[in-house]
Amino acid sequence: MTRVGVVGATGYAGAELVRILSGHPDVELTILTSRQYAEVPFAKVYPSMAGVVDLACKAYSPDQVCDMTDIVFTALPHKVPMEIVPELVRRGKKVVDLSADFRFSDVSKYESFYQPHAAKDLNEKAVYGLCEVYFDQIKDAAVIGNPGCYPTSMLLPLIPLLKKGFLDTRTIIADSKSGVSGAGRSLSLTAHFCEVHESFKAYKVAEHRHSPEMEEVLSREAGTQVNITFVPHLVPMIRGMLTTTYASLARKASAEDIRNCLADFYSGRPFVRLCADNSVPDTLHVRGTNYCDIGFKVDERNNRVVLISAIDNLVKGAAGQAVQNMNIMLGLNETAGLTGVPFPI
Ligand SMILES: NC(=O)C1=CN([C@@H]2O[C@H](COP(=O)(O)OP(=O)(O)OC[C@H]3O[C@@H](n4cnc5c(N)ncnc54)[C@H](OP(=O)(O)O)[C@@H]3O)[C@@H](O)[C@H]2O)C=CC1
Ligand SMILES: CC(=O)N[C@@H](CCC(=O)OP(=O)(O)O)C(=O)O
Structure with missing residues (x-):
C-alpha cells in the first residue's frame, strides 16, 4: 500500500482529501497535520468521520511526514507550500500541492498576483495538474500544481x-x-x-x-x-x-x-x-x-x-482532481477512489 499524508487536513480541501483517500482501495492514510488541532482526533474536528478515520492530527514535522509517507498532499494557504515542499521533494516524496504556488510556468506572473516565490527551481519542474490535458506530463512528475477551482x-x-x-x-x-x-x-x-x-x-x-x-x-x-x-x-x-x-x-x-x-x-x-x-x-x-x-x-x-x-469545487475543483493526479503519478487506475455514485438529488 502506498502511504499518504495530508498536510493541512482540517481545512475544507484537506478534509475532502481525507474523505476521498479513506475510501481509496490502493493507498493508506498515515498522517494528517494541523496546527490548531494537533493531537486532536480528526473525527472530533469532523464528526461525520467517526468510525471512518481513526487518526489524530499532528503538528507538522518534516521528519515525521517523510518517515510516514510516500506521497504528500499539501492543502495549505498560498505561500506556505513553497516553504515546505522543496524539502519533501529533496527527501524523495511525490507532492500534490493544492495551492497556487506551483501552478504557474511563468513565475513572474505568480509574483505579480501573489507574492515573491521562494522555490523557483522546483517550480520549473512542477506540472500543472489539469488531468485531461496534461496526463502524459503528470505521469512522470514529482510535484503537481493542482489547478484552481x-x-x-x-x-x-x-x-x-x-x-x-x-x-x-x-x-x-x-x-x-x-x-x-x-x-x-x-x-x-x-x-x-x-x-x-x-x-x-x-x-x-x-x-x-x-x-x-x-x-x-x-x-x-x-x-x-x-x-x-x-x-x-x-x-x-x-x-x-x-x-x-x-x-x-x-x-x-x-x-x-x-x-x-x-x-x-x-x-x-x-x-x-x-x-x-x-x-x-x-x-x-x-x-x-x-x-x-x-x-x-x-x-x-x-x-x-x-x-x-x-x-x-471541493472535488474536481480541488481534492478529487488532486487524487486523480496521484493515481496518474502512481500508475494506478485514474478513477481509483473516485467512483462513488452521485446523489440523484
Ligand atoms: N476550498 C476550495 O474549494 C479550494 C481550495 N483550494 C486550495 O486548497 C488550499 C486549502 O484551501 P482550504 O481548505 O479552502 O483552506 P482552509 O482555510 O479551509 O484550510 C487551510 C488548512 O491549512 C492549515 N493552515 C492554515 N494556515 C497555515 C499556516 N500558516 N501554516 C500551516 N498550516 C496552515 C489549516 O489548519 P491549521 O490552521 O490548524 O494549521 C487548515 O488545515 C488553498 O491553497 C486553496 O487555495 C483549491 C481549490 C478549491
Ligand atoms: C468562493 C471563494 O472565495 N473562492 C476562492 C477561490 C477558491 C480557491 O481556493 O482557489 P485557489 O485554490 O486559487 O485559492 C476565491 O475567490 O478566492
Whole structure:
C-alpha cells in the first residue's frame, strides 16, 4: 500500500482529501497535520468521520511526514507550500500541492498576483495538474500544481475548441458562480451566514487572481496570447461551481461541429460528461463527485458559442482532481477512489 499524508487536513480541501483517500482501495492514510488541532482526533474536528478515520492530527514535522509517507498532499494557504515542499521533494516524496504556488510556468506572473516565490527551481519542474490535458506530463512528475477551482471549470470546456481554432481568442468572457466552501474554513465576514444567505454577488470583477492562471494555460494551448474577462460570483450554497463562458466563433460552426470536437477530445476520459442536446449542467448533478459536466449552445444569430460547465469545487475543483493526479503519478487506475455514485438529488 502506498502511504499518504495530508498536510493541512482540517481545512475544507484537506478534509475532502481525507474523505476521498479513506475510501481509496490502493493507498493508506498515515498522517494528517494541523496546527490548531494537533493531537486532536480528526473525527472530533469532523464528526461525520467517526468510525471512518481513526487518526489524530499532528503538528507538522518534516521528519515525521517523510518517515510516514510516500506521497504528500499539501492543502495549505498560498505561500506556505513553497516553504515546505522543496524539502519533501529533496527527501524523495511525490507532492500534490493544492495551492497556487506551483501552478504557474511563468513565475513572474505568480509574483505579480501573489507574492515573491521562494522555490523557483522546483517550480520549473512542477506540472500543472489539469488531468485531461496534461496526463502524459503528470505521469512522470514529482510535484503537481493542482489547478484552481475556477480555472478547472473554465478550461475544460474551452481548451478543445481553442486547439481546433473554433474561437476568436480576443472575445472570451467567463462568468462563474461558486459555493461558499470555496473560501475555506477560516472565519471571515464574507462567508458569514447573514452575509451570504439570500445574497448573490459578483466579486473581484475582472481582477481575480485566477485570471492569469487561466490565461497562461489558454495561451499555451492556443499557441498565441489569450486574454479573457473573468467575473466570479458567490452564491448561497455550500459546494458547487457553475461557469458560463462566451466566445465569438472564428469560423462558421454548427452545434454538431462543437459537439464532435468536445466528444473527440474527451473520448475515453472518465470524468468529463457531455450533456445531451438541449440540457444544461447543474451543480446538483456533480455534487460530491469528480465529474465536470459540459453543455453548450451555438448562438447562431450572433456567431457565438456559449459553454456551460459544472463541477464540485471541493472535488474536481480541488481534492478529487488532486487524487486523480496521484493515481496518474502512481500508475494506478485514474478513477481509483473516485467512483462513488452521485446523489440523484
Ligand atoms: N476550498 C476550495 O474549494 C479550494 C481550495 N483550494 C486550495 O486548497 C488550499 C486549502 O484551501 P482550504 O481548505 O479552502 O483552506 P482552509 O482555510 O479551509 O484550510 C487551510 C488548512 O491549512 C492549515 N493552515 C492554515 N494556515 C497555515 C499556516 N500558516 N501554516 C500551516 N498550516 C496552515 C489549516 O489548519 P491549521 O490552521 O490548524 O494549521 C487548515 O488545515 C488553498 O491553497 C486553496 O487555495 C483549491 C481549490 C478549491
Ligand atoms: C468562493 C471563494 O472565495 N473562492 C476562492 C477561490 C477558491 C480557491 O481556493 O482557489 P485557489 O485554490 O486559487 O485559492 C476565491 O475567490 O478566492
